[in-house]
């Protein structure tokens with residue numbers, strides 16, 4: 073087991089090339105494969121969650137190990153069900169406890185041949201692919217949008233196309249919209265027919281050149297660094313982000329405007345990419361209420377930032393956090409207590425900090441095989457000198473060069 077001791081710089085003036093978005097990379101790759109190749113998308117992420125899809129599509133092994141990648145597991149399950157071949161798809165221990173029944177049931181009702189190898193409702197799966205007919209389907213929209221994106225992407229290759237009727241409060245809706253926009257770019261006819269019905273026509277994808285945006289979710293840790301650093305003159309330049317982004321997590325700009333971080337865009341070049349400059353700005357916020365239903369991956373960053381800024385909060389829309397890389401609600405409560413903050417959770421989807429504190433034990437931060445635990449806690453080194461963190465390498469799931477980027481910004485990171 074590796075651990076790091078992390079110390080913050082006194083001043084910050086850094087230019088950071090963020091990783092490419094894994095969500096966009098993984099969609100572009102599935103569509104690339106469904107359109108039978110041609111021009112490979114550019115600026116694909118080099119993170120674990122994208123590398124597993126690249127390997128699966130390139131080598132088509134009998135046993136596909138998708139590791140910890142939720143999107144890859146869900147997208148490949150739909151892909152393998154609708155294309156010829158016979159495969160087992162499996163993943164990490166945690167992946168084998170992340171639910172997939174809703175997607176499997178939906179695919180089976182379209183005629184797919186899928187069986188559970190161990191426990192019903194969970195990977196590993198055995199899938200024998202075939203041409204599926206498609207048609208109308210009802211599916212819960214309140215558990216994970218990844219099931220919906222997975223089904224949508226195979227829609228254009230189904231004989232009758234696909235009509236999805238979503239029930240319940242739709243979670244992570246911006247990720248569904250991201251899927252629809254990328255599909256449309258590649259020639260699909262796929263759109264919302266009403267608040268909860270999406271229709272996809274049976275019309276093959278057209279292969280085209282594609283440039284993947286850099287990752288707004290990954291930018292959130294730099295927003296947190298700007299919010300927590302003590303240098304009033306600090307500047308952070310983030311490259312490769314799109315202003316009119318497909319990513320719902322670009323809402324991070326608005327969230328952090330309330331937490332003392334200003335965002336300025338400088339258009340650069342022809343690709344609609346922008347350099348984003350973060351600086352400090354005055355703020356007055358005693359307590360913060362926010363609903364994370366549309367942007368669950370930002371929750372850890374904002375929770376940790378608010379605690380360290382002493383801003384009480386009442387955060388809702390967090391139900392999906394329990395079925396991600398770890399139970400993120402539990403993990404946040406346990407690790408923030410080590411830093412002296414007592415959080416409460418309610419109704420499985422709400423996290424509250426009333427300002428309750430305890431003595432900080434400063435025990436090493438554990439990362440729970442969750443990249444976002446490591447990245448959300450790293451900036452707390454501005455408050456806690458010699459911050460210790462176990463298993464920091466987990467960042468490779470979405471942001472492999474995270475620690476190198478911190479070093480470039482003059483953080484001191486010592487391996488123990």
Ligand SMILES: O=C(O)C1=C[C@@H](OP(=O)(O)O)[C@@H](O)[C@H](O)C1
Pocket residue numbers: 094095096143215216217218221243244247368369392
């Ligand atoms: O479609 C995607 O790329 C994602 C959707 C979200 O998952 P849920 O829909 O399960 O909330 C998000 O948390 C995940 O990191 C990426």
Ligand SMILES: C=C(OP(=O)(O)O)C(=O)O
Pocket residue numbers: 140141142143144369396397444470
């Ligand atoms: C939840 C995440 O990923 P996934 O569900 O794709 O494993 C994430 O990156 O925060």
